[in-house]
Amino acid sequence: xxxxxxxxxxxxxxxxxxxxxxxxxxxxxxxxxxxxxxxxxxxxxxxxxxxxxxxxxxxxxxxxxxxxxxxxxxxxxxxxxxxxxxxxxxxxxxxxxxxxxxxxxxxxxxxxxxxxxxxxxxxxxxxxxxxxxxxxxxxxxxxxxxxxxxxxxxxxxxxxxxxxxxxxxxxxxxxxxxxxxxxxxxxxxxxxxxxxxxxxxxxxxxxxxxxxxxxxxxxxxxxxxxxxxxxxxxxxxxxxxxxxxxxxxxxxxxxxxxxxxxxxxxxxxxxxxxxxxxxxxxxxxxxxxxxxxxxxxxxxxxxxxxxxxxxxxxxxxxxxxxxxxxxxxxxxxxxxxxxxxxxxxxxxxxxxxxxxxxxxxxxxx
Amino acid sequence: xxxxxxxxxxxxxxxxxxxxxxxxxxxxxxxxxxxxxxxxxxxxxxxxxxxxxxxxxxxxxxxxxxxxxxxxxxxxxxxxxxxxxxxxxxxxxxxxxxxxxxxxxxxxxxxxxxxxxxxxxxxxxxxxxxxxxxxxxxxxxxxxxxxxxxxxxxxxxxxxxxxxxxxxxxxxxxxxxxxxxxxxxxxxxxxxxxxxxxxxxxxxxxxxxxxxxxxxxxxxxxxxxxxxxxxxxxxxxxxxxxxxxxxxxxxxxxxxxxxxxxxxxxxxxxxxxxxxxxxxxxxxxxxxxxxxxxxxxxxxxxxxxxxxxxxxxxxxxxxxxxxxxxxxxxxxxxxxxxxxxxxxxxxxxxxxxxx
Numbered sequence: 001x002x003x004x005x006x007x008x009x010x011x012x013x014x015x016x017x018x019x020x021x022x023x024x025x026x027x028x029x030x031x032x033x034x035x036x037x038x039x040x041x042x043x044x045x046x047x048x049x050x051x052x053x054x055x056x057x058x059x060x061x062x063x064x065x066x067x068x069x070x071x072x073x074x075x076x077x078x079x080x081x082x083x084x085x086x087x088x089x090x091x092x093x094x095x096x097x098x099x100x101x102x103x104x105x106x107x108x109x110x111x112x113x114x115x116x117x118x119x120x121x122x123x124x125x126x127x128x129x130x131x132x133x134x135x136x137x138x139x140x141x142x143x144x145x146x147x148x149x150x151x152x153x154x155x156x157x158x159x160x161x162x163x164x165x166x167x168x169x170x171x172x173x174x175x176x177x178x179x180x181x182x183x184x185x186x187x188x189x190x191x192x193x194x195x196x197x198x199x200x201x202x203x204x205x206x207x208x209x210x211x212x213x214x215x216x217x218x219x220x221x222x223x224x225x226x227x228x229x230x231x232x233x234x235x236x237x238x239x240x241x242x243x244x245x246x247x248x249x250x251x252x253x254x255x256x257x258x259x260x261x262x263x264x265x266x267x268x269x270x271x272x273x274x275x276x277x278x279x280x281x282x283x284x285x286x287x288x289x290x291x292x293x294x295x296x297x298x299x300x301x302x303x304x305x306x307x308x309x310x311x312x313x314x315x316x317x318x319x320x321x322x323x324x325x326x327x328x329x330x331x332x333x334x335x336x337x338x339x340x341x342x343x344x345x346x347x348x349x350x351x352x353x354x355x356x357x358x359x360x361x362x363x364x365x
Numbered sequence: 366x367x368x369x370x371x372x373x374x375x376x377x378x379x380x381x382x383x384x385x386x387x388x389x390x391x392x393x394x395x396x397x398x399x400x401x402x403x404x405x406x407x408x409x410x411x412x413x414x415x416x417x418x419x420x421x422x423x424x425x426x427x428x429x430x431x432x433x434x435x436x437x438x439x440x441x442x443x444x445x446x447x448x449x450x451x452x453x454x455x456x457x458x459x460x461x462x463x464x465x466x467x468x469x470x471x472x473x474x475x476x477x478x479x480x481x482x483x484x485x486x487x488x489x490x491x492x493x494x495x496x497x498x499x500x501x502x503x504x505x506x507x508x509x510x511x512x513x514x515x516x517x518x519x520x521x522x523x524x525x526x527x528x529x530x531x532x533x534x535x536x537x538x539x540x541x542x543x544x545x546x547x548x549x550x551x552x553x554x555x556x557x558x559x560x561x562x563x564x565x566x567x568x569x570x571x572x573x574x575x576x577x578x579x580x581x582x583x584x585x586x587x588x589x590x591x592x593x594x595x596x597x598x599x600x601x602x603x604x605x606x607x608x609x610x611x612x613x614x615x616x617x618x619x620x621x622x623x624x625x626x627x628x629x630x631x632x633x634x635x636x637x638x639x640x641x642x643x644x645x646x647x648x649x650x651x652x653x654x655x656x657x658x659x660x661x662x663x664x665x666x667x668x669x670x671x672x673x674x675x676x677x678x679x680x681x682x683x684x685x686x687x688x689x690x691x692x693x694x695x696x697x698x699x700x701x702x703x704x705x706x707x708x709x710x711x712x713x714x715x716x717x718x719x720x
Contacts (some may be wrong), residue, residue, distance in 0.1 A: 031689065122684070124681070128415035128417055132416055197687070347602075348688070
């Protein structure tokens, strides 16, 4: 009798396609995946504990480092939670600027996702095109707040500074360039037979399962569930804006790809509307100095590029939070990975990791 | 130099030893230079397609880049992983490089030359004109697989092993339609000698790519699979298997694997040129205009080969990668029936049109 053993391979934490330091222990039967177990924690920095020893406003830079590909939405979620705790009314101009930053960040984050996802599936070129456009966004960020990645661009009560002169014109130019560029990416991938073969029917998850797993963001919408925090639990000026929430039908990798592509176009549409809505005014709420909220408990979430990003803050009457719990979309979305890859081939693992669009900074915290 | 300089040698010595040895050395030098510069070409072309600059530091226009790469790899430590089979680990890169270079012995880059009047009699620009050259080429190309499989097996690494397994699965898939596509050409030419195949295209006045467009397509697609290039680079795909069968190689051995990849690209490009694009013949060789122009065989040959290499790079920049079961499906379900249909088609063409 032959003793047939399953081959156990260790994908990561040093692996070209695990997007950071994710480690997956794969059990293989030939190339077929029998089991997969993600191992996380290689990027754990104790952020939630650090939150407890810093003042409310001192915590904002730490939120940059959670989802480092989408710092603006991280800032937004945290600042929004603290504002909710203190009952601060954010001035209108700051709200519009925040939405502009959020949507730019959404495009930037989706561009990284598209580039790396395509690279994992073997298409090299979109990566460079994506990064070319992303560079425009980073330049815009740099001009606004001085940083390109870890933005720290929002503060409790608004944003740090008004938009620099000429910034809106540059933003308009970017939107023009970007609207054309999205079609270039689609030309390379959407109709490509190989791309379709590699993504259609891979990593399928039904709407019910997606809800049961607690997925949010494109992985949830790819399955056809029309749930977006911007519409479901509106914040800032989103109720005034016109935009569609794209949903998929089959819940496979291809649908999630289409959803994200359409989201980038919708973001560009939102940006155009925001430019119209931008009126002169304050960008920081008046009288926000020392933040010392009364003992209370709040939860506030925004639609980050990767899903629902929420901050749960418990205050105890001092100038430091008693406890901050982050609800990162990636952490929740990653747990579905073993279910998605089971029965597929090794090559599909990288496609599924790509389609979940995870960032380890946020998972490990 | 004059022909008298060589007159001290007996004609047998000259024709059977000296000239072949010199030709072998010259062809090896040409091939290795093209292989080295193919790496630079690939990086440059990829860079331009991908909106970036590419290498531009080593010498003007990065002309010394292949030398720098080679020097870097030569100076690297040669690591052999724990538990690896040292002998096979060493043998694998040799086994993959030698057949790739040996094939060039049969590849005619032109018909004859007198080296600008240096030699009295014209000398053919190839080492050997074998009457079963096509069989030899297929055989040697198949030998390269041993390098891949042994390399993956001997490395004692699971990623390498998976890469080797994929490579074995790949070769059984593409070799059948590839060989069938070649048989189509043999039917048209009526010979297995590569020189004769080119001559047959001259006599018919048409490149085989026109009657044999299906065979051409199949052969090229299978050639991409043979060289493990995108979209069929499954045995070494970076994002899944780290580097596939040569994950555990470094230094000179890695350089051999790397050069063998480009040598194989050159082999497939040369063979496609000879079998389908008329080798050293100009386009539409029957046109009267070519009578009045210098024949320039080497120019035409290398120009066509360059077009193929460029196409390889273009394909790499464009397509995502197949999954290995999809590759097998493509080859067995589409390419094989297509190759069989093509064979019948070409037989009929030969029978009725090209008498």
